[in-house]
Amino acid sequence: MQALWQKRVQKHIQEQVKYLRLVFNDHFVIAIIFLLGALGYTYANAVKGLDPQAWWLKPVLSLVLLAAVSFGRLATLLKEADSVFLLPKESGLVTYLKSARLYSSWLPLIAMAFVTLLVAPLLLITKTVPAWHIAVALITLVIIKDRRFSIQLRQWYQADETQATKGLSLILDLAIIASQLYQWLNLVGVLVALGLAYYQRQQLARVQKTQLFDWLAAVGAEDSRMGRIYRLYNLFTDVPGLSSQVKRRRYLDGLLKPITAKPANTYLYLYARGFLRGTEFSGLYIRLVVLGGIILCFSHIWWLSLALGLLLIYLVGFQLLPFYNQYDQIIFTHLYPVPTTKRIQAFSQLMRTLLLLQALLFSVILLVTLGMTIQVGLSVLALFVLVIGFVQFYLPKRLGA
Amino acid sequence: MSLEINQLTGGYAHVPVLKEVSFTVPNNQVVGLIGLNGAGKSTTIKHIIGLLTPQKGTITLDGVTLQSNPDQYRQKVAYVPETPVLYPELTLKEHLELTMMAYDLNVEETWVKANALLKRFRLDNKLDWFPVHFSKGMRQKVMIVNAFMTNADLFIIDEPFTGLDPLAIHDLLEIIAEKKAQGAAILMSTHILATAQQYADSFVLLNQGRVRTTGTLEELKIEFNMADADLDDIYLQMTKEG
Numbered sequence: 001m002q003a004l005w006q007k008r009v010q011k012h013i014q015e016q017v018k019y020l021r022l023v024f025n026d027h028f029v030i031a032i033i034f035l036l037g038a039l040g041y042t043y044a045n046a047v048k049g050l051d052p053q054a055w056w057l058k059p060v061l062s063l064v065l066l067a068a069v070s071f072g073r074l075a076t077l078l079k080e081a082d083s084v085f086l087l088p089k090e091s092g093l094v095t096y097l098k099s100a101r102l103y104s105s106w107l108p109l110i111a112m113a114f115v116t117l118l119v120a121p122l123l124l125i126t127k128t129v130p131a132w133h134i135a136v137a138l139i140t141l142v143i144i145k146d147r148r149f150s151i152q153l154r155q156w157y158q159a160d161e162t163q164a165t166k167g168l169s170l171i172l173d174l175a176i177i178a179s180q181l182y183q184w185l186n187l188v189g190v191l192v193a194l195g196l197a198y199y200q201r202q203q204l205a206r207v208q209k210t211q212l213f214d215w216l217a218a219v220g221a222e223d224s225r226m227g228r229i230y231r232l233y234n235l236f237t238d239v240p241g242l243s244s245q246v247k248r249r250r251y252l253d254g255l256l257k258p259i260t261a262k263p264a265n266t267y268l269y270l271y272a273r274g275f276l277r278g279t280e281f282s283g284l285y286i287r288l289v290v291l292g293g294i295i296l297c298f299s300h301i302w303w304l305s306l307a308l309g310l311l312l313i314y315l316v317g318f319q320l321l322p323f324y325n326q327y328d329q330i331i332f333t334h335l336y337p338v339p340t341t342k343r344i345q346a347f348s349q350l351m352r353t354l355l356l357l358q359a360l361l362f363s364v365i366l367l368v369t370l371g372m373t374i375q376v377g378l379s380v381l382a383l384f385v386l387v388i389g390f391v392q393f394y395l396p397k398r399l400g401a
Numbered sequence: 402m403s404l405e406i407n408q409l410t411g412g413y414a415h416v417p418v419l420k421e422v423s424f425t426v427p428n429n430q431v432v433g434l435i436g437l438n439g440a441g442k443s444t445t446i447k448h449i450i451g452l453l454t455p456q457k458g459t460i461t462l463d464g465v466t467l468q469s470n471p472d473q474y475r476q477k478v479a480y481v482p483e484t485p486v487l488y489p490e491l492t493l494k495e496h497l498e499l500t501m502m503a504y505d506l507n508v509e510e511t512w513v514k515a516n517a518l519l520k521r522f523r524l525d526n527k528l529d530w531f532p533v534h535f536s537k538g539m540r541q542k543v544m545i546v547n548a549f550m551t552n553a554d555l556f557i558i559d560e561p562f563t564g565l566d567p568l569a570i571h572d573l574l575e576i577i578a579e580k581k582a583q584g585a586a587i588l589m590s591t592h593i594l595a596t597a598q599q600y601a602d603s604f605v606l607l608n609q610g611r612v613r614t615t616g617t618l619e620e621l622k623i624e625f626n627m628a629d630a631d632l633d634d635i636y637l638q639m640t641k642e643g
Contacts (some may be wrong), residue, residue, distance in 0.1 A: 245533060246489045261498050263505040270499060272486065275488040330486045335450055336503035337475035 001092035004098040008077040016189045019233045031315050035295070038308055042298040052125045060121055062178040069116035069141050069173065072108035074152050076100045078222045083215035094208050101149055112141045129183050136190055137180040143193040144173055150200035156218040157211040172196070234280065245279045266338050267346035274326060275350060281323045288316050289358050296365045305370065306379040310364045310386055317355055317390045323347075324399055344399050348391050355387040403427040403586045404449065404555050409458035411448050417456060418444045422568070424605045424615050426555065426586040431577060433597040434590040434609035435632070437640060442590045445607070446559055449588070450480050462555055476504060479553035483560040483590075485540035487532035493543060494528040500547050515550040521572050522546060537564050549576055556580060558589045562596060563609070574600055598632040606639055613639055 005331060024032075028072055050057075077100065086093070116138045151169070179189030230239045260264050292312035299305045326348050327333040363380040365372055370376045404426040412418030419441050426432045436442050438569060447453045449460055451467045451474070459466060467474045487496060501511050519525040522542040532540060541564050548556060556577075562570050577587055577600065591597050597604070606613040606621070614624050622628060625635050 057528040074550075149421060246533065248531065261502055261508065263502050266499065269495075270491070273495065274488065274490040327488065330482070330488060331450075331452070332486070332500075332503075334452060334477055335478070335480060337472040339472065340504055363597055 001089060001096040002099065005096050010102055011101075012075075013075055016229075019230075019239070023233055025214050025311060031311060034308075034311055038295060038299065038304060041304075042295070046298065047121050047125065049365075050122070050125065052127065057122060058127060058178070058181045061122060061181060062174060064115065064119055065137070065141065065177045065180070066170075066174050068112050069108075069144050069148075069177070070154060071111045072104065072145075073221075073225050074101060074149050075104045075225065076218060076222045078215075078219050080219055080223070083219055087215070090213055093213055097153060101153070102151070105145070108145055109142065112145070113138060121154065129181065133180065133183070133186055136186050137177075140176060140180055140186070140190045142192050143190065143197050144176060146198045147193070147197040150197070150204045154200070154204050154207050156214050156221070157207045158214045220279075238333075246277055247279060249277055263338070264342070265346070266336060267343045268349055270327065271323070271346055271350045275323065275354075278326075281320060281326075284319055285316060285354060288312065288319065289361065292316075292358075293361060293365055296362060297369060300369060302366075302370055302373070302375040302379060305366055306375075306382060309359075309366065309379065312362070313358055313383060313386055316349065316392065317387075317394075320351060320354065321395075321398060344396055347399065348395050351395060352387070352391045355391065356384070359383040359387050386387060403430075403463070403559070404588065404606045405451070405459075405461045405503055406445075407459045407461075409445075409448060409455050409460060411453055411455045411458070412441075412444055412610075413453070415456075419448070420610045421458070422607075422610075422612050423458075424612060426588045428554070428584050428586050429581055430602045431581055431589060431600060433601035433604045434588060434607065435594070435597065435604055435636065440607040441530055441610045442607055443559065443611075446557055446588075446590065447481075449555075449557060450478060451475065477553045477554040479548040479556050481541075481544045481548045481556070481558045481561060485537065485544045487535075487540055487543060489532055491522065491619045492529050492531060493535075496543060496547060497550065500551065500628060505550055506551060511550050515546060516577070518546040518550055521576075538566060538569065541565055542569060543575060549580065556585055556587045558587065561589065562591060570596070594632045594636055604632070606636075608639055608642070613642075 076097065116134060120134045124131065148169075175192050178190045179192075180186045233239050255276065256272055259269050261269070261297070289312075292308070295312075296305055296308060299308060324344075362383055366376050366379055406425070407423050409422040410417050410420055421428065422441070422445060424432075427428065434442050434445065444453065448455055451471070459513070462477050465477070467473045488499075491499065497512075497515050500506070501508055516525065519528070522545070524542055527535075527539075532543075535543065541561070545561070548558075554564055558577075561573060572595075577589075581587055589601065603615065603617045604621060605615045614621065616624065618632065621632075621635050622630055623624065625638050627634055628637065630638075
């Protein structure tokens with residue numbers, strides 16, 4: 001079983017590297033560096049300008065750390081066929097799962113350390129705790145994560161009578177994390193966390209000796225975990241065999257009304273419905289626009305806002321381009337007696353609407369955060385010029401090729 | 402006037418799957434396209450609907466080729482694929498609407514036809530459903546309704562009988578007969594030889610990318626020298642020839 005795990009992990013990592021290379025293409029890396037730079041800059045400024053006595057500081061810190069501890073799940077790399085082929089090997093599964101647990105710990109550990117260091121300045125400016133508390137807090141997070149892994153593993157054994165209620169466990173975690181933000185109380189918190197984690201490990205060992213493994217639950221959990229990862233990749237590149245969800249979204253039907261059922265609207269009819277009801281591209285659009293809007297709210301320098309605004313519009317436009325080919329798999333798209341130029345026109349129309357909406361939102365944010373000045377006026381103009389240029393000139397060239 | 406395939410050589414990239422394939426599908430006729438897996442049936446169909454470009458030879462439909470006038474050519478063809486493919490984000494009703502738009506059909510007239518077909522296939526109460534909620538057979542029925550509500554001159558039906566329930570098969574054969582009576586040409590590829598023998602007027606036997614022979618069942622019997630054979634026997638005989 002150990003050998004099986006080794007083989008699986010190797011293949012898994014290979015595949016992740018392959019996809020990550022596709023996700024972090026040159027384009028995207030440049031955009032990310034830009035965004036991180038801007039975010040870091042605004043964050044540093046925000047910390048400086050913060051009132052250390054603000055009442056909400058510690059509650060927010062607790063929630064952020066709780067979110068950090070929730071990142072990353074147990075990766076078992078189990079496959080559907082395992083429930084048939086590995087059935088006779090169930091006793092060896094304990095060692096397999098041990099390796100899986102160890103492997104799954106790395107990513108959350110890095111994420112927790114990163115977040116803890118990131119929010120550390122916020123805690124230190126309050127001047128209520130010494131710096132070594134940060135280290136204790138991180139250790140506590142690791143212990144909480146360990147308990148969570150134990151609980152998760154326990155749930156994959158059949159007939160486990162003592163299912164911990166999720167809500168209670170969450171409140172407990174929050175209390176332990178909150179204790180880390182106060183002097184001396186933090187040591188009590190870490191001891192409580194340690195006790196709980198030990199208890200869960202004992203319980204897990206007991207269950208693993210006495211109960212049967214719930215293959216269906218474990219394989220299902222692993223499937224949905226991988227599904228989430230691939231859906232994330234799918235935002236940037238094509239993942240074969242992955243279809244995104246579709247939602248009816250009846251409340252959006254009003255937006256589709258203006259597209260009347262006439263031959264000239266064939267592709268617009270298709271693209272507009274596909275965009276609004278599919279979760280993939282509409283989700284991407286909403287996420288990027290909202291995230292961009294929030295980032296712009298924090299920028300108080302006009303040229304930074306302008307650069308970010310332009311970059312985000314280009315980024316959204318660029319990321320939406322593959323939607324043009326969304327229906328190439330469906331044979332009828334090739335059979336319609338409608339020329340390609342009409343198809344490009346329809347796609348341009350959709351893109352124009354979406355990007356103009358984005359430019360409009362960004363303009364409003366710019367005007368609100370920076371006020372009415374010549375620079376802001378010119379920036380707004382530049383945003384709209386970019387949209388028109390992108391749709392009018394760049395798009396036909398890209399799609400025609 | 403009809404579909405005429407003349408000395409068609411073609412396939413994927415530079416590997417010719419089809420070699421000098423010639424046959425015609427006349428109006429008012431159902432032609433059965435018969436052959437083993439890999440004989441070239443699907444490739445032939447892909448050439449006819451224009452997903453592949455011939456390396457040699459021509460395909461003309463009522464005198465129009467895909468190269469000379471693609472939109473007019475496509476207007477004349479309706480296709481029911483072997484594996485039903487639907488747009489995941491469109492409801493059944495919207496699929497039909499989209500087809501009407503794409504083929505510039507008269508909306509009112511076509512809905513009359515579509516509603517009759519939907520009722521026949523017991524889909525008339527599922528107009529607002531999404532494809533994910535349809536079973537494979539139901540999806541296939543959607544494809545059939547979609548194709549047969551058009552005014553196409555040529556209907557291409559790829560292996561229609563697997564996945565449909567017996568009642569639906571019966572309905573489909575009836576609809577095919579109606580279209581045939583109205584003057585359409587119908588090309589149907591299938592492995593269900595008993596049904597093909599019963600409903601097709603003539604046959605095209607493909608073997609290893611070549612047309613082995615064409616003709617009615619009577620003509621095939623003479624060709625293979627098997628007096629009281631059925632299509633099954635002839636088919637087996639053909640495969641033995643290798």
